[in-house]
Amino acid sequence: MSAPRHAAVEGFATAGGELAVGGVPLSRIAARVGRTPFYAYDRQLVTARVQALRAALPPTVRLHYAIKANPMPALLSHLGRLVDGLDVASGAELRAALDAGGDPAEISFAGPGKSHDELAQAVAAGILVNIESHREIELLHGIGERLGLRPRVAVRVNPPYELKSSGMKMGGGPKPFGIDAEEVPAALASIAARRLGFEGFHVFSGSQNLRAEAICEAQTRGLELAVQLARHAPSPVLSLNLGGGFGIPYFPGEQPLALEVVGAHLAGVASAAAEQLPQAHIVIELGRYIVGEAGIYVCRIIDRKVSRGEVFLVTDGGLHHHLAASGNFGQVIRKNYPVAIAHASSSEARETVSVVGPLCTPLDLLADRMELAAAEVGDLVVVFRSGAYGYSASPHGFLSHPPPLEVLV
Amino acid sequence: MSAPRHAAVEGFATAGGELAVGGVPLSRIAARVGRTPFYAYDRQLVTARVQALRAALPPTVRLHYAIKANPMPALLSHLGRLVDGLDVASGAELRAALDAGGDPAEISFAGPGKSHDELAQAVAAGILVNIESHREIELLHGIGERLGLRPRVAVRVNPPYELKSSGMKMGGGPKPFGIDAEEVPAALASIAARRLGFEGFHVFSGSQNLRAEAICEAQTRGLELAVQLARHAPSPVLSLNLGGGFGIPYFPGEQPLALEVVGAHLAGVASAAAEQLPQAHIVIELGRYIVGEAGIYVCRIIDRKVSRGEVFLVTDGGLHHHLAASGNFGQVIRKNYPVAIAHASSSEARETVSVVGPLCTPLDLLADRMELAAAEVGDLVVVFRSGAYGYSASPHGFLSHPPPLEVLV
Numbered sequence: 001m002s003a004p005r006h007a008a009v010e011g012f013a014t015a016g017g018e019l020a021v022g023g024v025p026l027s028r029i030a031a032r033v034g035r036t037p038f039y040a041y042d043r044q045l046v047t048a049r050v051q052a053l054r055a056a057l058p059p060t061v062r063l064h065y066a067i068k069a070n071p072m073p074a075l076l077s078h079l080g081r082l083v084d085g086l087d088v089a090s091g092a093e094l095r096a097a098l099d100a101g102g103d104p105a106e107i108s109f110a111g112p113g114k115s116h117d118e119l120a121q122a123v124a125a126g127i128l129v130n131i132e133s134h135r136e137i138e139l140l141h142g143i144g145e146r147l148g149l150r151p152r153v154a155v156r157v158n159p160p161y162e163l164k165s166s167g168m169k170m171g172g173g174p175k176p177f178g179i180d181a182e183e184v185p186a187a188l189a190s191i192a193a194r195r196l197g198f199e200g201f202h203v204f205s206g207s208q209n210l211r212a213e214a215i216c217e218a219q220t221r222g223l224e225l226a227v228q229l230a231r232h233a234p235s236p237v238l239s240l241n242l243g244g245g246f247g248i249p250y251f252p253g254e255q256p257l258a259l260e261v262v263g264a265h266l267a268g269v270a271s272a273a274a275e276q277l278p279q280a281h282i283v284i285e286l287g288r289y290i291v292g293e294a295g296i297y298v299c300r301i302i303d304r305k306v307s308r309g310e311v312f313l314v315t316d317g318g319l320h321h322h323l324a325a326s327g328n329f330g331q332v333i334r335k336n337y338p339v340a341i342a343h344a345s346s347s348e349a350r351e352t353v354s355v356v357g358p359l360c361t362p363l364d365l366l367a368d369r370m371e372l373a374a375a376e377v378g379d380l381v382v383v384f385r386s387g388a389y390g391y392s393a394s395p396h397g398f399l400s401h402p403p404p405l406e407v408l409v
Numbered sequence: 410m411s412a413p414r415h416a417a418v419e420g421f422a423t424a425g426g427e428l429a430v431g432g433v434p435l436s437r438i439a440a441r442v443g444r445t446p447f448y449a450y451d452r453q454l455v456t457a458r459v460q461a462l463r464a465a466l467p468p469t470v471r472l473h474y475a476i477k478a479n480p481m482p483a484l485l486s487h488l489g490r491l492v493d494g495l496d497v498a499s500g501a502e503l504r505a506a507l508d509a510g511g512d513p514a515e516i517s518f519a520g521p522g523k524s525h526d527e528l529a530q531a532v533a534a535g536i537l538v539n540i541e542s543h544r545e546i547e548l549l550h551g552i553g554e555r556l557g558l559r560p561r562v563a564v565r566v567n568p569p570y571e572l573k574s575s576g577m578k579m580g581g582g583p584k585p586f587g588i589d590a591e592e593v594p595a596a597l598a599s600i601a602a603r604r605l606g607f608e609g610f611h612v613f614s615g616s617q618n619l620r621a622e623a624i625c626e627a628q629t630r631g632l633e634l635a636v637q638l639a640r641h642a643p644s645p646v647l648s649l650n651l652g653g654g655f656g657i658p659y660f661p662g663e664q665p666l667a668l669e670v671v672g673a674h675l676a677g678v679a680s681a682a683a684e685q686l687p688q689a690h691i692v693i694e695l696g697r698y699i700v701g702e703a704g705i706y707v708c709r710i711i712d713r714k715v716s717r718g719e720v721f722l723v724t725d726g727g728l729h730h731h732l733a734a735s736g737n738f739g740q741v742i743r744k745n746y747p748v749a750i751a752h753a754s755s756s757e758a759r760e761t762v763s764v765v766g767p768l769c770t771p772l773d774l775l776a777d778r779m780e781l782a783a784a785e786v787g788d789l790v791v792v793f794r795s796g797a798y799g800y801s802a803s804p805h806g807f808l809s810h811p812p813p814l815e816v817l818v
Contacts, residue, residue, distance in 0.1 A: 092809035113723040113767025174719035310583035314522040356585045358522025392806040400501035
């Protein structure tokens with residue numbers, strides 16, 4: 001039995017014996033960026049992923065991008081033209097969504113700890129607020145009165161079930177996210193009494209799920225829950241956000257999500273919704289799935305050390321730039337991201353190496369004893385599947401090295 | 410049998426029924442800072458810790474501060490007057506050390522991936538470089554020739570043994586840190602041939618160790634190793650950096666390090682060193698131990714939610730400001746830092762709550778079902794033992810919320 005392998009990395013061609021992004025060899029991109037390390041995102045791969053989603057999902061479903069996965073402004077501007085809406089998780093993300101040309105009618109805001117000022121921003125912008133607590137109802141009421149605007153709201157529901165196989169469970173049991181399903185009727189009454197503009201529900205049960213059946217089941221149950229709760233709503237449901245949770249394969253042994261299975265099932269959910277909630281459009285909200293595989297992290301080997309028989313490629317990048325790849329972001333047991341040497345050695349020689357960064361800590365590890373093409377000082381190391389929760393989710397200030405750069409190719 | 414408890418938090422008094430830092434009630438500090446969340450460091454506690462170290466350690470030992478634990482400029486200026494030297498881990502830390510008034514004669518630079526430019530900075534500044542690879546010897550030689558300066562160097566040694574009970578092992582076995590002990594004679598010959606200014610050794614085997622015996626053993630073995638290697642040195646050893654590794658108790662059941670045991674043992678090591686390496690001074694390099702317990706992280710409760718019987722205090726701070734307290738920085742199993750409500754409730758009522766942040770992820774957890782004083786919206790939550798690897802080691806950009814502030818009181 002062979003060891004588990006990484007799922008194939010697709011979309012990155014080679015040019016001149018070297019990995020390319022958008023057809024441009026990586027060494028040329030590095031020269032254009034000006035220095036390493038950097039993140040590079042492939043515009044065409046993002047577009048292709050959205051097209052694949054459009055092809056697989058029923059045409060009536062609206063596709064939203066969750067900015068938190070990657071808020072790079074140029075990427076947002078690109079995505080803003082491809083998707084039907086943007087989802088934000090902070091006041092600054094809201095500003096970025098509007099700057100990117102997002103239509104306020106199709107921007108929504110979720111998050112368990114929205115501040116008063118953030119809620120006021122949302123009302124002033126005319127976006128949809130996913131309400132997560134009774135407090136937000138009260139605050140939005142006051143803000144609406146003060147601004148002379150009717151806040152647009154949906155209720156984020158903490159469902160009574162968990163999404164199976166989810167990388168991160170965000171619904172079911174006691175949770176800080178959303179309002180418990182059994183409390184939603186009271187929240188709806190409160191929304192009606194305070195004359196907020198009710199538009200629908202947001203039911204999101206987890207993220208980074210690679211099992212199509214689990215996602216399908218969550219969508220079915222999400223619709224069922226919304227139909228039940230709609231009986232208590234002050235007005236018809238216009239929007240039903242079923243979340244996302246579509247995972248991508250990071251680690252050895254993981255397989256890509258069967259998107260066509262999810263799409264076919266969602267067509268049935270959409271048909272049922274058309275009957276049961278006739279005025280509602282269904283929203284699928286994806287972040288990682290849209291951008292995660294379109295991005296790479298690139299750093300340069302600055303030393304090659306052999307310590308007691310093991311080879312260490314010491315790079316100018318590391319944990320401070322890419323926390324998730326170091327294994328310190330939600331992983332219980334550290335596993336390697338897919339990593340490669342950009343300059344495939346002409347000799348095709350391979351060796352087992354560890355890729356580390358410049359930090360004085362054993363946590364600063366990008367690849368732990370992986371078999372890679374033989375490499376030397378000056379070569380570029382690539383960490384794949386780095387388009388989501390990479391740049392923005394890393395502690396750039398740790399040890400005061402320069403931050404990474406970002407480029408959209 | 411009762412559950413393990415956190416070691417007592419010492420040094421933070423109460424004033425007016427409220428936690429105080431430097432004698433100032435926390436609500437007043439919050440008003441002075443201007444907003445929450447923030448880190449507050451107590452100047453007097455830092456001073457007291459250095460005094461405790463001076464009292465416990467033999468007088469001939471030089472005490473260095475490792476800036477990476479907390480590089481806040483005001484704190485560095487304060488510490489620069491208290492300790493004998495500063496240790497840096499990047500070019501930016503070197504600039505900060507010099508800005509703080511550090512004497513270049515007593516600044517040293519360690520790190521497995523120093524860039525050419527960083528090495529040139531070090532030579533130009535006249536500080537001591539802890540050499541970690543053969544490549545650095547070559548680079549320093551070229552830089553010295555070019556600048557017309559003799560680089561000051563010590564050899565960082567990867568010892569042939571591991572430090573027992575260390576939170577993070579940084580020596581023994583194959584490691585990216587330092588030069589394997591068995592390779593050091595060749596490195597010393599190379600240093601001599603290139604006429605670098607040899608000054609000594611740096612032997613550091615691990616960090617965050619709470620067992621005095623393990624630290625004592627590492628110090629004994631560090632000296633033995635240095636004495637052996639000194640036979641191959643081109644000139645007498647002037648400096649022997651035995652690292653630090655002194656831990657602080659973060660989690661329930663952990664006990665403070667028996668500093669007096671380490672100090673008494675180190676007196677013997679220092680006596681032996683005076684005979685065996687008569688020109689050498691011994692350096693102990695500490696970061697976390699000096700500042701970790703002098704700092705707190707403070708955030709404000711913005712919502713109080715009850716979900717299926719569990720209470721969640723939703724704050725304006727979280728993982729993006731304090732990654733380590735969320736359990737995502739080197740912990741395998743998440744444990745709670747010591748956390749408290751600053752405003753002790755007058756009723757003394759207590760309840761079991763989870764403290765979460767505003768991020769849309771279940772990772773954003775500062776306290777998992779802890780018994781705290783009953784609290785309400787507006788109250789301040791304090792995470793103790795946050796003076797080291799807090800602010801600078803956190804992903805401030807994650808979800809684009811404002812960064813925390815820092816204040817030295």
